[in-house]
Amino acid sequence: MDIKPLLGLSGVLIAAMTSEFNDQVTSIALIDVRGALGISHDSGTWIESLYVSAEIIGMAISPWLLMTFTLRRWTLFAIALCGASSVLIPFSPNIEAIYALRLLQGLAGGLIIPLVMATAFRILTPKIRLYGLAVYALTATFTPALASTVAALWTDVVDWRFAFLQTIPLCSLAGVLVWYCVDQDQPKYERFRMLDWRGALLLVIGIGALSTMLYQGDRLDWFNSRLICVLALVSAIAIPLLLVNEWFHPLPILKLQMLGQRNLAYGVLGLFLFVIISQSGSTVPLRFLQQVQGYRPLQSNLITLEIAALQLVMLPAMALLLDYRRVDSRVVSLVGLGLILASCIGSSFVTVYWNRDQFYIWQLFQAIGQPMVVMPLLMKATNTVISPADGPLASALLNTARATAEATSAWFLELIDRWRDALHSDRIVDEAGQDRWRVIQGNGVLPQYPPPLMPDGRLRAPGSLEAFGHAVQQQVTILSTSDTFLILGALTVFLMLAVMTLPVRTMPPRIHFAKQ
Structure with a gap:
């Protein structure tokens, strides 16, 4: 060959x-x-x-x-x-x-x-x-x-x-x-x-709007954003038209x-x-x-x-x-x-x-x-x-x-x-709040894992509350x-x-x- x-x-x-x-x-x-x-x-x-x-x-x-x-x-x-x-x-x-x-x-x-x-x-x-x-x-x-x-x-x-x-x-x-x-x-x-100039135009508009909406939607809080609403409307109109056009075009x-x-x-x-x-x-x-x-x-x-x-x-x-x-x-x-x-x-x-x-x-x-x-x-x-x-x-x-x-x-x-x-953030924070005196504020149960706050509400150590928040997020x-x-x-x-x-x-x- x-x-x-x-x-x-x-x-x-x-x-x-x-x-x-x-x-x-x-x-x-x-x-x-x-x-x-x-x-x-x-x-x-x-x-x-x-x-x-x-x-x-x-x-x-x-x-x-x-x-x-x-x-x-x-x-x-x-x-x-x-x-x-x-x-x-x-x-x-x-x-x-x-x-x-x-x-x-x-x-x-x-x-x-x-x-x-x-x-x-x-x-x-x-x-x-x-x-x-x-x-x-x-x-x-x-x-x-x-x-x-x-x-x-x-x-x-x-x-x-x-x-x-x-x-x-x-x-x-x-x-x-x-x-x-x-x-x-x-x-x-x-x-x-x-x-197929009509198909090319609909492709650029429809697919461009759809992909941008998918990528940017979460950051812009989806339909609370005017931009996302416009992109959704454009893609909802352009993509079906694209499919119809492609089906009948020679x-x-x-x-x-x-x-x-x-x-x-x-x-x-x-x-x-x-x-x-x-x-x-x-x-x-x-x-x-x-x-x-x-x-x-x-x-x-x-x-x-x-x-x-x-x-x-x-x-x-x-x-x-x-x-x-x-x-x-x-x-x-x-x-x-x-x-x-x-x-x-x-x-x-x-x-x-x-x-x-x-x-x-x-x-x-x-x-x-x-x-x-x-x-x-x-x-x-x-x-x-x-x-x-x-x-x-x-x-x-x-x-x-x-x-x-x-x-x-x-x-x-x-x-x-x-x-x-x-879901997990709400559940963890809720569980921690219900068991506040053992998890967040108090003397705790295990000495190697003390709560971030003292019984009187003072920080146990500098940055202890931030460390607790980081552990929750982790x-x-x-x-x-x-x-x-x-x-x-x-x-x-x-x-x-x-x-x-x-x-x-x-x-x-x-x-x-x-x-x-």
Whole structure:
């Protein structure tokens, strides 16, 4: 086999990993970035919000534009946009410039990621297509898990600016590989005569409003905010209009009719839920270690590095396993989801004494389970693509669901935090108040744990009441973290039910497409 196309695929993969780092590394290092640039917390939330909104839009429109401008030209443009927007952020003169560059950075990331699947479909024959899916799966499992290690390197060892400057060597290498190794096709500019401009406009307005509402809703107290009310109204009007428009348009951005195929419908739903569930192996434990134990990224990154390292073994192993005729991909998915469920249940026993060592065994379950879910999911979804022209359209549906899940997961975790934090805080404070003379004020029961106040109401020691409040908040965080793991476990059970009911069995690509 000619190695040149494989080098081209490697270039697209490097570009996709770079765009993932732009998202995940910046998110983890955001506190350091805000501090260095003098950005407040509220203003800093828009740095993430704008990126995700633009990323969703980019993932939806990239496959359509890819078929118009050709793979080589469109990939080079996206890589150039990714590199230029990232490099300029550390030198931005004001917050408005950062917002604009972050929008472009998110758009570039959204444009790049679907190109991995499109390139794999183009250069890999059905005989080795599973390994192309493993390459795409790296962007869903390996790169997000590696991001905390990269963030730790830049913020705690080198310099925060490299969270953005890292794109210089990566985008340069990706651009050279794509320019040299990807063949140039004939562009199809005549497609612009049938441009779905109405769908594109509704997509920008509707999805942009929805993702912004999900990201900013908790901070702005939801429908007590006029902005959130307006965003909710806009998305409630624009998204149904978008769906109707895409259904009837002759050359749509999102070909919704393809969801009539059960395996592709499962792929879209499963990938959406998987992105949310996978937070149990990354965001949730990292946040616990930061809030309860005071860990920096350099101290906590090993628990996600464990997941990242094992992906390099597990993803090729899953490609090899799924290539056997006798292996039912649905069973593989159920085993993987069972491991993730076990990880969620085990991690729910978290206590104040837990540090990163207690997470290692449960992260191992995540590391094995995640590729066992993602690889069968991608195989089922992509086996529905018979015509090469349908490949980018299927990619648009899958990647739009994936990007939307990122905004949804942020909303979902904030919802759990607010709901369970309020419950546990009220209960702990109520219990402490009912037992005031033993817990808050008095001589106490155990001499090593005296109440913060003396019997006459005076402070037992300077800062003792603040320390008591910190201990209460610490317990609230622990209980809420436990609840989060259990709720994500329940979502895993729901996905297991979907696996058992929605998809039908499909053969490995080398067998499936030989029958066509």
